[in-house]
Amino acid sequence: MATALQSFRLAARKAGTDHELHRKLNFNIQQYDKKVKEGKKQFTDLLLASQRAKNLKWKALEQLDKLLLEFEANITRRGARVVWAETAKDALNEIASIVKRIRARSVVKSKSMTTEELHLNDFLERLGVEVVETDLGEYIQQLDGEPPFHIVTPAMHKSKEDVARVFHDKLGTPLTLTPQELTMEARQRLREKYQRADIGITGANFILPDIGGVLILENEGNARLCVTFSKVHIVVVGIEKVIPSIYDLSLFLPLLATYGTGQKVSVYNTIYTGPRQEYETDGPQEMVVILLDNGRSRLLAQLPQREALYCIRCGACLNACPVYKNIGGHAYQTTYSGPIGKVITPHLLGMKEYRHLSQASSLCGNCTEVCPMKINLHHLLVINRHQAVLQGYGSFYEQMSWKIWRRIMLSRRLMNLGNAALKNAGMRLLFRKSWGSYRTMVTFPSKSFNQLWREKNGQ
Numbered sequence: 001m002a003t004a005l006q007s008f009r010l011a012a013r014k015a016g017t018d019h020e021l022h023r024k025l026n027f028n029i030q031q032y033d034k035k036v037k038e039g040k041k042q043f044t045d046l047l048l049a050s051q052r053a054k055n056l057k058w059k060a061l062e063q064l065d066k067l068l069l070e071f072e073a074n075i076t077r078r079g080a081r082v083v084w085a086e087t088a089k090d091a092l093n094e095i096a097s098i099v100k101r102i103r104a105r106s107v108v109k110s111k112s113m114t115t116e117e118l119h120l121n122d123f124l125e126r127l128g129v130e131v132v133e134t135d136l137g138e139y140i141q142q143l144d145g146e147p148p149f150h151i152v153t154p155a156m157h158k159s160k161e162d163v164a165r166v167f168h169d170k171l172g173t174p175l176t177l178t179p180q181e182l183t184m185e186a187r188q189r190l191r192e193k194y195q196r197a198d199i200g201i202t203g204a205n206f207i208l209p210d211i212g213g214v215l216i217l218e219n220e221g222n223a224r225l226c227v228t229f230s231k232v233h234i235v236v237v238g239i240e241k242v243i244p245s246i247y248d249l250s251l252f253l254p255l256l257a258t259y260g261t262g263q264k265v266s267v268y269n270t271i272y273t274g275p276r277q278e279y280e281t282d283g284p285q286e287m288v289v290i291l292l293d294n295g296r297s298r299l300l301a302q303l304p305q306r307e308a309l310y311c312i313r314c315g316a317c318l319n320a321c322p323v324y325k326n327i328g329g330h331a332y333q334t335t336y337s338g339p340i341g342k343v344i345t346p347h348l349l350g351m352k353e354y355r356h357l358s359q360a361s362s363l364c365g366n367c368t369e370v371c372p373m374k375i376n377l378h379h380l381l382v383i384n385r386h387q388a389v390l391q392g393y394g395s396f397y398e399q400m401s402w403k404i405w406r407r408i409m410l411s412r413r414l415m416n417l418g419n420a421a422l423k424n425a426g427m428r429l430l431f432r433k434s435w436g437s438y439r440t441m442v443t444f445p446s447k448s449f450n451q452l453w454r455e456k457n458g459q
Contacts, residue, residue, distance in 0.1 A: 004333065005356040011331040012360070016438075021157060021328055028156050029319050035262025036316070042254060042264050053251055054373050057310040060242045061300065067209040067242045068291060074212025078274030080287040088118045091236060091290050095120070095201075098232060098288065099127055104198035108190075110216070110223035111135035112203030113151060113313060114236045114292060116335045117348075120201070132193045134222035136186055143170040149329040151336065152260050152315035157328055190222070200230035200284065204237040205312070206252065210245045213273040214289065217256065217266040224270060233275065233284035239291050240300075240309040246271075252312065259314035259372040295348035304383050308343045310373040317367035317377060323360055332357065339367035339377045346384055355393050358384035412450060420444045 002010070015021060043049050060067060072082040085091035098104070107129055109115065121142070124131045133142040137154035141147065144166045148154035155163070160179050167173045173185055202223050204214035214235050216223045227233045243252060249269075257263040276283035300306050318324045318338030329337040334345045334354070342357040358381045367377040388394065408414045423444040428436065435441065447455075 004353045007333055008331065008356060008360070011333060012327040015327040015331045022326070024157055024159055025325055025328060028153070029325065032153075032262065032319050036259060037262075039258035039262040039264060042258065049251060049255060050372050050374050053255055053312075054310055054375075056244055056248050056251070057373060060244050061240065061306065061309055064239065064242060064300070067244070068207075068239060071207055071209035071212055071242070072291075074209065075274060075289065076212075078212065078277070080212075080274040080289055083288060083290045084293075085290050086293045088292075088294050091118055091292055091294070092120070092123050094288070094290055095124075095234060095236075096127060098199065098234065099124070099129055102198060102232060104129060104232075106130045106132070106193065106197045107199045107201055108132050108134050108193050108197040108226045108230065109138075109200075110202040110218065110226050111138050111154070112201070112236060113148070113335060114203045114238050115201060116148060117292070117294060118236070120236075132190070132197075134190050134193070134220075134226055135218075136183065136220060136222075139186055139190070140166055143167070147330070147335075150315060150318060151313055151338070151340075157330075190225075194225045194229045197226070197230045199232045199234060200226035200228075201234045201236065202226060204235050204241060205256065206249070207237060207239075207242040208246045208249075208271065209242060211271070211273060213246070213271045215249065215269065215271050217253070217269055219261070219263075219267045221268055224268060227272065227284060228282050230284050232286045232288065233272070235272070235287070235289045236292060237289065238296060239293055240296055240311075255372050256312050256314050259316040259370075299344060299347040302347065302387075305343065305347065305380050307375050308340065308347075308377075308380055310375050311340050311344075312373060313340075314372060316370045316372065320366040320370040322362055322364060322366070339381070340375075343377060343380045343384060346388070351384075351388055351391060352393050355384070355388040358388070416448055416450060420446045 040046055076082060083091075083094045085094060099107075105128075107124055109121075109131060111133075115121075121131045121133075133139045135154070137156075138148065140155045140158065140163055141149070144158075149158075150156040158166075160182075163179070163182055164173075164175050164177055167177065167182055167185060168175045171185065171189070173182070177185065202216055205217045206215040207213075208215060214237060218224075243249075253265050253269060257265045260266075272287070275285055275287040296309065299309060315338070317340050318329070321338050324338045332338075332341055332345075334341055334349070334357070336345055339361065342361060345357055346354045361378065361381050363378050363381065365378045368375065368379070371377060420443075424441075427442055427444070431441070
């Protein structure tokens with residue numbers, strides 16, 4: 001069985017030479033860049049807004065235990081139930097118990113990367129439950145049998161022709177349908193699913209401890225429909241999604257919308273504080289909030305890397321990353337791709353198996369530059385690399401290579417040893433496959449700078 005590193009290399013090599021994928025990605029990212037540029041105009045001082053948001057997330061994580069307990073106390077007063085899930089298995093067991101208790105046969109889901117962590121759809125299908133993604137992008141991906149390609153735009157790699165093909169193959173619609181007609185087709189089919197669903201499952205963008213609520217952002221209204229018709233509303237949310245107060249939303253909502261989709265604010269911003277109350281005419285009879293750890297506490301314990309938990313999942317770093325632009329989201333073969341995924345995945349899933357992700361970066365710093373939370377992403381990647389070596393996960397070949405390199409670099413005599421032909425032969429031997437397959441090989445000049453200096457100055 002191939003390791004995560006071997007699978008990543010194969011997938012990255014395949015995607016890196018897929019010119020049609022690059023064309024679609026470049027087009028969609030260019031459209032994103034234009035919208036974000038317009039969205040930023042709503043801020044009079046964008047840098048100050050980002051710094052304040054970062055400080056608020058720092059404050060929330062510094063008192064995370066207190067705020068989560070405050071959230072639990074406040075939301076349970078209104079009839080909701082809070083479950084603390086240390087692992088993905090704990091969360092799945094809780095969901096399975098709810099499914100069996102109410103004898104659920106159908107589930108509708110809104111877009112949620114946290115449930116992707118759990119591989120929830122596969123789990124529910126094994127229980128004999130029908131699961132339907134209701135976000136249009138997620139619905140397209142589910143029909144096509146693919147995981148999300150991007151944190152914010154799951155089907156970013158598909159053109160309108162690709163979507164028409166998926167609908168034709170899976171739903172029997174004509175290949176000639178326009179994007180508007182495809183959307184209406186999905187809308188009609190999903191309406192039936194909402195009305196007969198037993199359980200609605202959502203994620204959450206923010207946890208609001210002071211009022212005991214969770215906030216969900218969306219642009220389609222599908223999350224509201226998931227909650228409105230279902231008997232039970234299950235929220236699966238990472239513990240890091242806490243912000244200090246509901247009053248901080250005036251900063252976070254436009255910041256996330258701007259960097260996520262280029263909007264001033266998302267179309268639907270809904271706060272849920274419990275199940276249906278006596279005076280309410282619709283809503284779920286039961287609400288369960290699953291607070292998911294799943295490795296986040298391990299990341300929180302790492303003082304430099306805990307900064308990655310400030311992430312608000314806007315996806316800006318993915319769109320800016322030259323590696324992501326070349327290999328896309330599926331090559332990573334993890335829930336979270338791009339720079340933020342390369343930082344957090346080794347801590348969530350294990351440094352030993354996923355340390356290679358932190359190596360898959362040019363360290364250009366563009367991810368740090370575009371991050372609305374000013375997370376020092378490229379620096380955290382370097383720290384991850386260092387930590388992997390300290391934990392003894394570097395290969396023998398790598399360790400010996402660096403020892404030899406260090407010895408040579410500290411000795412001018414060794415650096416000048418051998419002629420250019422010998423050095424170029426060494427380069428071809430060591431890097432012919434990794435570098436030479438796609439680029440012109442590096443060649444050494446006949447004389448080093450040191451030798452030229454001595455010839456010119458006599459010393």
